[in-house]
Amino acid sequence: MCGIIGVIDRHRELMDGSTIRNALAVMDERGSGEGSGYVAYGIYPDYADLFAFHLFYDTLGQPKTQVEELLENWGMIEHDEEIPTCEQPGMRKVHIPWRYFFRPNRKLMLHSSTPDDDIVTRVVMEINTTIPGALVFSSGKNLGVFKASGWPREVADFYRIQDYEGYIWLAHNRYPTNTSGWWGGAHPFNLLNWSVVHNGEITSYGTNKRYIESFGYRCSMFTDTEVVAYLMDLLVRQHHLPLNLAVRALAPPFWDEIDRMDGHEQELNRAIRLIYGSAMMNGPFAIIVALEDSIVGFSDRIKLRPLVAGTHEDRLYISSEEAAIRTMEPAIQDIFMPEAGEPVIGRVIA
Amino acid sequence: MSIGTRPLRFLVDLDHEQCMLCGRCVDNCSYGVFRMENNRILISSRNCVACHRCISQCPRDAIRIEERPVDYRNHPVWTAKAREDIYKQAETGKILLGGMGNTLDYPIIFDRIVLDACQVTNPSIDPLREPMELRTYIGKKPKKLDLFRDPSGDVQLKTEIVPNLQIETPIMIGHMSYGAISLNAHISLARAAAASGTFMGTGEGGLHEAIFPYQDNMIVQVASGRFGVNIDYLSRGAAIEIKIGQGAKPGIGGHLPGEKVCGDVSCTRMIPEGSDAISPAPHHDIYSIEDLKQLVRSLKEATEWKKPVFVKIAAVHNVAAIAAGIARSSADAVVIDGFRGGTGAAPTVFRDNVGIPIETAIAAVDAKLRAQGIRNEVSIIGSGGIRNSADVTKLIALGADAVYIGTAALIAMGCRVCGTCYRNLCPWGIATQRPDLVGRLDPDEASVQVSNLIHAWTLEISELMGAAGINSIESLRGNRDRLRGYMLDETMLSVLDIKPVGA
CATH class of the missing domain: 3.20.20.70 (Aldolase class I)
Structure with a gap:
């Protein structure tokens, strides 16, 4: 099942984490208390131009030494500290959450047009696949993921998310099937500035994984959700597709609809399906993806998972449940159900 | 002929009680298994290749074809095929020809692979009620899509796709x-x-x-x-x-x-x-x-x-x-x-x-x-x-x-x-x-x-x-x-x- 919710304020006005905590808890029926998580954008203004790495350490010995050595090889750690937590009755500190503010040394990736991002991607993949006892679960700028096994309120209070203020928030209430109780298995999933919350199961995972791996990404998290982040990164950052067309590649119109389109529109949609057929995601899903300046929510092509959206003043809300949106904004009037596969996009203004 | 006659591949048998002497087997068999003489169907089993044309045409189901009625002495190495190939090549000195595909008993990998289906965590999709797309384009595809914005701000396709x-x-x-x-x-x-x-x-x-x-x-x-x-x-x-x-x-x-x-x-x-x-x-x-x-x-x-x-x-x-x-x-x-x-x-x-x-x-x-x-x-x-x-x-x-x-x-x-x-x-x-x-x-x-x-x-x-x-x-x-x-x-x-x- 799983419940998801996201919000963006188009003037980058900051919201603390307390309301989304309550909204996520409204959807406890959709979860099982084995995984909850939040991501907020705009929370590290003092380090806004550095990559904020959030890691889980099993111990502070060997894994931490190895990670820091790797980071120092690829750039500079400007600041690091344990992420403040507050143990809850139902939640023990199974891993030690730690954060680094990291500046990559772009001279080490001269051949690349996006050296910083490539270094960070590489370091994240290397830590997650080769250093036992360490897991990077957040690696963007001025943003951070907070997740663990537990109910939404417990996890929120564990990280004291009411102390963080962001202009974009995503949150996820998990009902796990693949990896129960594993903190890394909770959502949001993040790479660079991409964050994803996902309700569903991707039946095309094998196809998507093989496709994305041929572009050098490595699927290492044992969850089908990470592939969404990598696909968005490939389509938007590397192939420069606008957000709405990237979503169209992942949840494209049916051929019947394309055949009925006008010349130019038909040509474009046919090209998207031909070129990005292996990126198409099948199976039931509702997904919200966030980037530093936008969020986009969309469902699978036949809407096998719920997705509802609403706007109020400067804010766009997207969620599995209308009740969750109303919990965040009781005064909201404008609530709507997006069509299957149709993206709902919210952007900040400048 | 020192090698002599080999055992029959197929024995063709006719139930004369059933047979109504319509002669369709005679007309249909291009290999010359059947002939009609004195109001009786005679059979040359040795010509039979088991193409089943006669079986398909017989109105009385009167024809029976049996494979290898008399076989060679059983031997795990010197199978009937091994022996017969040698007889043929000893007689002709030629390369053996055959039609259709591989006849050796290799394991079929397809039959050792099973497919998946959905249960509970994701719904199966009913093709009677939902669209199901099998359309495929065969041909070269570009690696990425290139777009540009025309003067009016619309997204246009720069990539050209060769015929598929x-x-x-x-x-x-x-x-x-x-x-x-x-x-x-x-x-x-x-x-x-x-x-x-x-x-x-x-x-x-x-x-x-x-x-x-x-x-x-x-x-x-x-x-x-x-x-x-x-x-x-x-x-x-x-x-x-x-x-x-x-x-x-x-x-x-x-x-x-x-x-x-x-x-x-x-x-x-x-x-x-x-x-x-x-x-x-x-x-x-x-x-x-x-x-x-x-x-x-x-x-x-x-x-x-x-x-x-x-x-x-x-x-x-x-x-x-x-x-x-x-x-x-x-x-x-x-x-x-x-x-x-x-x-x-x-x-x-x-x-x-x-x-x-x-x-x-x-x-x-x-x-x-x-x-x-x-x-x-x-x-x-x-x-x-x-x-x-x-x-x-x-x-x-x-x-x-x-x-x-x-x-x-x-x-x-x-x-x-x-x-x-x-x-x-x-x-x-x-x-x-x-x-x-x-x-x-x-x-x-x-x-x-x-x-x-x-x-x-x-x-x-x-x-x-x-x-x-x-x-x-x-x-x-x-x-x-x-x-x-x-x-x-x-x-x-x-x-x-x-x-x-x-x-």
């Missing part, structure tokens, strides 16, 4: 030449391809003018003999296929026995009547991968870059690297023909011993092309021993874009797989050029049977996809996570890159 073949089912009909099969068989298959929204290969026998009405659904073949190839032929096809090799006989060229080269075949192929048409083993203008590239580009140049060019190879040990070379040659699709592929005539030593199974070949080719980042450069068409819709589905999940069927389409027209295609006596009118026999195959009926088969398999593939929660074939292609190996060893699982059942 659009098929409405992943099942295509493979190359069987006019010559190897009859004109009526060719017409039937061509009509079925057109009716099913798919394509059919001409084989290397040229294009008879009776097929011209279906040319938009034909893939014309250029093989090492270059039979029937001219600019008119190339221009008529929807695509062109260069045949380097075939699964039934990797490393050697085609064989069409002179018996089958009748007047019409000789005209279409542009060879003398009655002469054996033996294609050279290699193309004599292709001695390296660069030469292949030149031929691909020459054919494209000759047809103004309007037609996709495919390259067909037999599945041999190094198939993945060869396919990677082909992907760089400007070719639009690579056809891989597995070692179970059928044939009208092949040396049995090749048919039974050379090449690898299509399941492993497709897995290896798909993996190699992805590792080199060139999977988009070519489509992959798999063929050779595809017996049903499950085989098709499994092959696509292993990485193929589409499949060619050959023997299955012949069986749909009545073929009983007797394996005697090279004798020009096919009593079903399929693998023969004898006008009286060819006349037995009615294209009106046979084309419907073949399109029924494609339709039925397509429906089954839709159901299998729906059960797996997939509503578009793109999401099945290369989706090896939806396959599991049953009783396959670890090495084979790693070649196929699939998990074992339960994992």
Whole structure:
């Protein structure tokens, strides 16, 4: 099942984490208390131009030494500290959450047009696949993921998310099937500035994984959700597709609809399906993806998972449940159900 | 004759109580098993090939055919086949010929792979009530989409996509030449391809003018003999296929026995009547991968870059690297023909011993092309021993874009797989050029049977996809996570890159 919710304020006005905590808890029926998580954008203004790495350490010995050595090889750690937590009755500190503010040394990736991002991607993949006892679960700028096994309120209070203020928030209430109780298995999933919350199961995972791996990404998290982040990164950052067309590649119109389109529109949609057929995601899903300046929510092509959206003043809300949106904004009037596969996009203004 | 008579392959028996002496068996058997004398049917069992034409025509079910009524003394090494092959070669000093595909008892990997279905955590999709997309585009695709904004701010397409073949089912009909099969068989298959929204290969026998009405659904073949190839032929096809090799006989060229080269075949192929048409083993203008590239580009140049060019190879040990070379040659699709592929005539030593199974070949080719980042450069068409819709589905999940069927389409027209295609006596009118026999195959009926088969398999593939929660074939292609190996060893699982059942 799983419940998801996201919000963006188009003037980058900051919201603390307390309301989304309550909204996520409204959807406890959709979860099982084995995984909850939040991501907020705009929370590290003092380090806004550095990559904020959030890691889980099993111990502070060997894994931490190895990670820091790797980071120092690829750039500079400007600041690091344990992420403040507050143990809850139902939640023990199974891993030690730690954060680094990291500046990559772009001279080490001269051949690349996006050296910083490539270094960070590489370091994240290397830590997650080769250093036992360490897991990077957040690696963007001025943003951070907070997740663990537990109910939404417990996890929120564990990280004291009411102390963080962001202009974009995503949150996820998990009902796990693949990896129960594993903190890394909770959502949001993040790479660079991409964050994803996902309700569903991707039946095309094998196809998507093989496709994305041929572009050098490595699927290492044992969850089908990470592939969404990598696909968005490939389509938007590397192939420069606008957000709405990237979503169209992942949840494209049916051929019947394309055949009925006008010349130019038909040509474009046919090209998207031909070129990005292996990126198409099948199976039931509702997904919200966030980037530093936008969020986009969309469902699978036949809407096998719920997705509802609403706007109020400067804010766009997207969620599995209308009740969750109303919990965040009781005064909201404008609530709507997006069509299957149709993206709902919210952007900040400048 | 020191070797003497060997035991019968088949014993034909007639129930004289049942027999009403209608004589249909006598008329229908092209191998001369039956004759009528003094109001009694006499039988020469030794001529029987078990083509079952008599069985199909007998109104009283009076005929019985028994395989090997008297066998050799049982021996695990010196099987009947081993002994008989030696007898034949001792007598003739020749290479043994056979029709149809591989006859050795190799394990079939398809039957050790199982498919997945959804339960609870994700819903299966009902193809009766929801759209299910099997449309496939065969050809080269750009690696990425390039766009630009026009002055009015609209997003416009900068990428140009070269011509692809659009098929409405992943099942295509493979190359069987006019010559190897009859004109009526060719017409039937061509009509079925057109009716099913798919394509059919001409084989290397040229294009008879009776097929011209279906040319938009034909893939014309250029093989090492270059039979029937001219600019008119190339221009008529929807695509062109260069045949380097075939699964039934990797490393050697085609064989069409002179018996089958009748007047019409000789005209279409542009060879003398009655002469054996033996294609050279290699193309004599292709001695390296660069030469292949030149031929691909020459054919494209000759047809103004309007037609996709495919390259067909037999599945041999190094198939993945060869396919990677082909992907760089400007070719639009690579056809891989597995070692179970059928044939009208092949040396049995090749048919039974050379090449690898299509399941492993497709897995290896798909993996190699992805590792080199060139999977988009070519489509992959798999063929050779595809017996049903499950085989098709499994092959696509292993990485193929589409499949060619050959023997299955012949069986749909009545073929009983007797394996005697090279004798020009096919009593079903399929693998023969004898006008009286060819006349037995009615294209009106046979084309419907073949399109029924494609339709039925397509429906089954839709159901299998729906059960797996997939509503578009793109999401099945290369989706090896939806396959599991049953009783396959670890090495084979790693070649196929699939998990074992339960994992």
